[in-house]
Amino acid sequence: MFDKTVKELGNALRRKEFSSVELTQAFLDRSKSLNGKINAFITFDEEQTLAQARAADETLLKGEPTHLTGIPIAHKDIWCAKDWITTCGSRMLENFRSPYNAHIIKRFNDFGAVIQGKTNMDEFAMGSSNETSWFGAVKNPWDLNRVPGGSSGGSAAAVAAGMTPASTGTDTGGSIRQPAALCGISGLKPTYGLVSRYGMIAFASSLDQGGPMAKSAEDLAILLEAMAGFDAKDSTSVNNKQVDYASSINASVAGLKIGIPKEYFSDHIAPDIQKAIELALKEYQKLGAILVDVELPTSPLSVAAYYVIAPAEASSNLSRFDGVRYGYRAPEYGDLNDMYAKTRAQGFGAEVKRRILIGTYVLSHGYYDAYYIKAQKIRRLISQDFMRAFQTCDVIMSPTTPSTAFKLGEKASDPVQMYLSDTFTIAANLAGLPAMSIPCGFDQTNLPIGLQLIGNYFDEAKMLATAHQFQRVTDWHLKKPPLTTA
Amino acid sequence: MEWETVIGIETHVQLSTQSKIFSGASTDVGAEPNAHACEVDLALPGVLPVLNREAVEKALRFGIATQATINQRSIFARKNYFYPDLPKGYQISQFEIPIIEGGSLTFRVGDVEKTINLTRAHLEEDAGKSLHEDFVGMSGIDLNRAGTPLLEIVTEPEMRSSSEAVEYAKTLHTLVRWIGICDGNMQEGNFRCDANVSVRRKGDNTLGTRREIKNLNSFRFLQQAIEYEARWQIEQIEDGLPIVQATVLFDPDSGETRLMRTKEDAHDYRYFPDPDLLPLIIDDDWLVTVRSSLPELPKSKAERYQAELALNGPDVASLVSTLEAASYFESALAEFDEQTIKPAAKLIANWMNGEVAAALNREQKDFSVCPVSPSSLSTLIKRILDNTLSTKLARLVFEELWGGALSVDDIIKEKGFTQMSDSGEIESYVDQVIAQNPQQVDDFKAGKEKALNSLVGQVMKLTKGKANPTQVNEILKAKLV
Numbered sequence: 001m002f003d004k005t006v007k008e009l010g011n012a013l014r015r016k017e018f019s020s021v022e023l024t025q026a027f028l029d030r031s032k033s034l035n036g037k038i039n040a041f042i043t044f045d046e047e048q049t050l051a052q053a054r055a056a057d058e059t060l061l062k063g064e065p066t067h068l069t070g071i072p073i074a075h076k077d078i079w080c081a082k083d084w085i086t087t088c089g090s091r092m093l094e095n096f097r098s099p100y101n102a103h104i105i106k107r108f109n110d111f112g113a114v115i116q117g118k119t120n121m122d123e124f125a126m127g128s129s130n131e132t133s134w135f136g137a138v139k140n141p142w143d144l145n146r147v148p149g150g151s152s153g154g155s156a157a158a159v160a161a162g163m164t165p166a167s168t169g170t171d172t173g174g175s176i177r178q179p180a181a182l183c184g185i186s187g188l189k190p191t192y193g194l195v196s197r198y199g200m201i202a203f204a205s206s207l208d209q210g211g212p213m214a215k216s217a218e219d220l221a222i223l224l225e226a227m228a229g230f231d232a233k234d235s236t237s238v239n240n241k242q243v244d245y246a247s248s249i250n251a252s253v254a255g256l257k258i259g260i261p262k263e264y265f266s267d268h269i270a271p272d273i274q275k276a277i278e279l280a281l282k283e284y285q286k287l288g289a290i291l292v293d294v295e296l297p298t299s300p301l302s303v304a305a306y307y308v309i310a311p312a313e314a315s316s317n318l319s320r321f322d323g324v325r326y327g328y329r330a331p332e333y334g335d336l337n338d339m340y341a342k343t344r345a346q347g348f349g350a351e352v353k354r355r356i357l358i359g360t361y362v363l364s365h366g367y368y369d370a371y372y373i374k375a376q377k378i379r380r381l382i383s384q385d386f387m388r389a390f391q392t393c394d395v396i397m398s399p400t401t402p403s404t405a406f407k408l409g410e411k412a413s414d415p416v417q418m419y420l421s422d423t424f425t426i427a428a429n430l431a432g433l434p435a436m437s438i439p440c441g442f443d444q445t446n447l448p449i450g451l452q453l454i455g456n457y458f459d460e461a462k463m464l465a466t467a468h469q470f471q472r473v474t475d476w477h478l479k480k481p482p483l484t485t486a
Numbered sequence: 487m488e489w490e491t492v493i494g495i496e497t498h499v500q501l502s503t504q505s506k507i508f509s510g511a512s513t514d515v516g517a518e519p520n521a522h523a524c525e526v527d528l529a530l531p532g533v534l535p536v537l538n539r540e541a542v543e544k545a546l547r548f549g550i551a552t553q554a555t556i557n558q559r560s561i562f563a564r565k566n567y568f569y570p571d572l573p574k575g576y577q578i579s580q581f582e583i584p585i586i587e588g589g590s591l592t593f594r595v596g597d598v599e600k601t602i603n604l605t606r607a608h609l610e611e612d613a614g615k616s617l618h619e620d621f622v623g624m625s626g627i628d629l630n631r632a633g634t635p636l637l638e639i640v641t642e643p644e645m646r647s648s649s650e651a652v653e654y655a656k657t658l659h660t661l662v663r664w665i666g667i668c669d670g671n672m673q674e675g676n677f678r679c680d681a682n683v684s685v686r687r688k689g690d691n692t693l694g695t696r697r698e699i700k701n702l703n704s705f706r707f708l709q710q711a712i713e714y715e716a717r718w719q720i721e722q723i724e725d726g727l728p729i730v731q732a733t734v735l736f737d738p739d740s741g742e743t744r745l746m747r748t749k750e751d752a753h754d755y756r757y758f759p760d761p762d763l764l765p766l767i768i769d770d771d772w773l774v775t776v777r778s779s780l781p782e783l784p785k786s787k788a789e790r791y792q793a794e795l796a797l798n799g800p801d802v803a804s805l806v807s808t809l810e811a812a813s814y815f816e817s818a819l820a821e822f823d824e825q826t827i828k829p830a831a832k833l834i835a836n837w838m839n840g841e842v843a844a845a846l847n848r849e850q851k852d853f854s855v856c857p858v859s860p861s862s863l864s865t866l867i868k869r870i871l872d873n874t875l876s877t878k879l880a881r882l883v884f885e886e887l888w889g890g891a892l893s894v895d896d897i898i899k900e901k902g903f904t905q906m907s908d909s910g911e912i913e914s915y916v917d918q919v920i921a922q923n924p925q926q927v928d929d930f931k932a933g934k935e936k937a938l939n940s941l942v943g944q945v946m947k948l949t950k951g952k953a954n955p956t957q958v959n960e961i962l963k964a965k966l967v
Contacts, residue, residue: 201531206761319575320529363756
């Protein structure tokens with residue numbers, strides 16, 4: 001049961017092979033017994049979870065079930081879910097119980113899915129290793145001494161370890177794709193504006209985008225159908241026609257033009273990764289795809305531009321955590337300013353404070369033009385690079401990460417090294433393009449390697465089909481980490 | 487040494503929308519604290535703003551009414567600072583590209599017409615309220631007002647006296663109510679002014695250092711604050727002391743301004759475009775729709791009344807002081823034809839500014855709820871014009887109308903208020919008066935014109951006001967000359 005995809009579990013539920021309560025209880029039991037090792041979940045709320053499972057069973061019995069009815073799904077703890085503690089990985093929100101539902105939570109509820117729990121993450125989604133969480137680091141199921149990637153590390157590890165059938169994540173600079181690659185699962189960051197951000201605790205509003213994480217591209221398509229769609233409560237939500245991602249998943253890749261950007265195949269990539277990507281591209285050629293060279297000359301500047309724009313927006317987005325209305329407040333303080341200072345000094349971790357400081361600095365009078373405006377110009381150039389590239393190709397492929405999962409603590413004290421682990425993923429966020437990571441091999445130490453696909457705006461259906469064709473002829477996505485429960 | 491005061495005004499006009507500028511919560515502030523603060527107003531984690539179209543429309547009305555430039559693409563920006571009644575830690579406002587730039591307002595100060603250029607007007611959200619008195623050792627926060635839409639209207643520093651500033655503010659106050667974008671309630675803080683004041687020696691072309699007086703919510707305070715501040719600044723300079731750029735508060739009790747903060751402790755607001763909101767795009771169709779929905783503006787009406795109806799400046803000024811007064815005037819006037827319209831206009835204006843205004847004042851009402859309908863007033867005016875009623879009788883009829891009576895002609899009939907127009911009847915009263923007042927008759931014959939007035943008065947008294955004074959005058963003259 002724990003090896004099965006969402007699609008398979010959904011079919012089994014509708015065939016009454018087991019009930020949603022049985023399925024959900026099984027996943028709850030397994031994830032609780034593994035959580036001590038992996039720390040993928042921050043919150044379980046068995047009562048709420050099973051209530052939803054019981055309701056789903058009702059629907060399965062006499063209603064009109066969807067693909068997701070009765071399927072337990074783990075949500076990154078960045079999404080507000082009504083009556084659930086929603087921490088965003090921070091002490092600041094350790095006891096914050098959300099009084100409202102994020103748009104996507106409501107959508108999943110409408111589809112009959114079950115909230116299995118809230119997954120661990122880097123604090124306020126700031127991190128690439130899941131080590132900045134107030135609730136402790138997440139361990140990579142493939143090697144418990146290594147990081148799962150971040151910031152959606154809990155969601156990635158939970159799927160990889162068979163603790164949940166599928167999960168949600170959010171991706172500001174690679175936070176879905178990088179952990180998906182490091183944990184050997186599939187993850188999709190949709191086009192900016194496709195999935196509503198309402199109820200997703202903001203890190204960098206112009207870059208943040210929620211998306212699905214699962215065992216297969218096919219599952220991603222099923223989840224995306226629930227997540228995507230216009231939401232009047234998010235002004236940046238795009239009012240496009242609803243797409244049936246699952247039905248177009250079998251589209252052939254024959255004649256598909258795959259763009260290969262030389263900037264993404266530098267010497268910095270680990271040789272094992274280089275090899276795995278080359279083999280994956282050969283596989284695509286066998287399926288009839290054509291490789292074309294494309295240039296993304298501005299992309300080497302993407303990390304620098306990102307670490308101006310994202311902290312700038314974050315410094316403002318995180319101002320609301322002031323100890324006045326909800327969340328953590330320092331137990332002892334003098335005047336108002338002292339309350340602010342102590343609350344934020346104690347409530348936020350080091351990485352969050354670092355980014356608030358960077359963001360405050362780059363927005364300050366006298367520095368704004370040199371940093372923020374300049375970074376926005378680079379951002380435009382990066383988008384233009386991609387638009388030029390997509391005139392000659394349908395999808396761009398590259399490694400998702402320059403290295404496989406690194407050791408816990410290895411980069412924790414060197415922020416720049418940490419930031420560089422997102423070097424291939426950030427450009428898609430700056431341009432607002434859809435991008436995904438799918439498993440495409442293992443290195444010599446049996447750690448998963450991810451293949452990144454970057455598509456044109458709103459080309460998710462084509463990307464999912466492209467990924468699915470690969471998964472039909474390979475079995476990387478079916479590999480399981482060697483885990484024992486309890 | 488002659489001094490000149492230089493004043494620029496920033497006005498926060500609360501736009502009278504149903505819901506807040508970025509959330510669906512009600513803008514009604516009369517409720518229990520925080521009853522009208524939804525998840526967006528509380529700045530819960532994860533919430534997002536959505537712009538209220540009605541607020542934009544009201545801003546457009548203002549831009550069109552002041553002949554300003556409407557930026558068809560404007561940007562919302564975040565103004566970042568910490569304060570307990572600012573839930574997000576930033577205020578959504580407009581900074582680099584506001585919705586409205588330029589425009590002007592024209593008004594009279596005494597006999598002089600003055601035009602003040604506007605710099606800009608931008609949309610923003612209001613903050614909540616901190617309640618410092620209600621809790622011992624703590625402050626309360628009421629976020630009902632948080633997110634209420636404001637239009638901040640900024641002038642160029644073109645006013646030169648407190649009275650110009652007050653006339654500007656009054657004209658703006660009239661306009662925003664006239665075009666239906668603000669209820670104008672100053673006590674509630676729905677229309678509040680900040681005055682930037684500096685002084686310089688007459689003839690000097692450079693501006694002095696300004697100090698900004700915050701949150702003046704009455705015209706009287708505006709006047710007092712500017713006068714005090716200008717005097718204070720002049721004294722400082724004359725004593726050889728510098729003016730330091732600062733924000734000050736006006737204390738109505740002492741009549742003085744006091745320092746709030748200097749430029750040194752001013753915030754760096756770290757403005758940047760709000761990534762949660764797309765650029766605000768106004769298409770041509772929207773502008774056309776708003777333009778066509780605007781009522782005729784006070785300035786245009788005033789000019790029209792003067793040109794077409796031959797009314798004088800002061801009469802017109804009060805008729806266009808509110809849209810309600812102007813509408814009342816125009817519906818009363820609608821019942822007259824080309825022949826009678828000018829004298830009727832004059833009479834309606836006199837009555838509206840006289841009897842009607844006095845009665846409304848007495849009961850603290852305005853023209854929108856006037857117990858005497860415009861059509862009743864116009865019937866009354868008709869009866870004056872056709873000599874059925876003297877002014878004195880008309881006043882009595884008006885009293886009846888105010889008391890609830892509906893028909894002017896019924897009142898005239900029932901109360902016997904008809905003016906005496908039979909010249910034979912009047913003649914007999916005239917004869918009587920001539921016989922009883924030989925002295926005045928002699929005086930008049932000796933050339934004292936004033937004596938005639940006294941004789942007319944005697945006749946009017948005898949006829950209990952029912953005689954037509956013009957007719958009495960003519961008959962008297964005919965008999966005495």
